[in-house]
Amino acid sequence: MATLVRDVAQQTVDPLDVSRAELYRDDLWQAPFAQLRAEGPVHYVEHSDYGPYWSVSSYKGIVEVESLPDLYSSEAGGITIADFVAERDVRMPMFIARDRPVHTGQRRTVAPAFTPSEMTRISGDIRRRTADMLDSLPWNTPFDWVDTVAIELTTQMLAILFD
Structure with missing residues (x-):
């Protein structure tokens, strides 16, 4: 079985792509987040190892996204960063990544434990x-x-x- 290896030299790296593991491994995450908040709390990352995504980096923006689940869907794949190989992996639904009414029912079940x-x-x-x-x-x-x-x-x- 062959493994796809990306050509790093040809890959464009967005300096505001906060999905890059080395930012956290090397404790370099503060600068991109400061830049995101200064330039605008919503940033579209077109090229990342996990595909395109919207980065919301302000408290106000995150509260808005969390409070409007009918507008901002978790199930559309927008909250997790994970390597997923369709031919090999089985996509398991996560509680945190579900929308109403499934999320609401599951939350009611586990809430008493917390x-x-x-x-x-x-x-x-x-x-x-x-x-x-x-x-x-x-x-x-x-x-x-x-x-x-x-x-x-x-x-x-x-x-x-x-x-």
């Missing part, structure tokens, strides 16, 4: 499990963060919710 009193009740367990996980990490030895921490800790947090 009330202030429920969060207070489980906060000690969350802190203990997180501290235990972090305390168990190897010193001066490279390890895979996703395998060692992210998957395990996420699984433990889900277990708390199902308890």
Whole structure:
């Protein structure tokens, strides 16, 4: 099976494409976001590794988008950045990326697990499990963060919710 390799020299890089992983890896994300807010909080990125997208970078703009789900659809693919290979991957609908009425029904189902009193009740367990996980990490030895921490800790947090 062949793998498509992009010709980096021919690819145009939009300096305001905030989907680029190296901005976060190298802690360089602040400048593009400052420029986005200064020049206009809505920016269209035509060429990115994930396809074209609209970047909304102001609080007011984000509140508007979030408060008008009939105008700004989550299900149209506009909120996630992920590599998706149609021939290989199965697209699984995510709760956060659903529109009404599906999102509303799912939100009502999970909302009781996130009330202030429920969060207070489980906060000690969350802190203990997180501290235990972090305390168990190897010193001066490279390890895979996703395998060692992210998957395990996420699984433990889900277990708390199902308890």
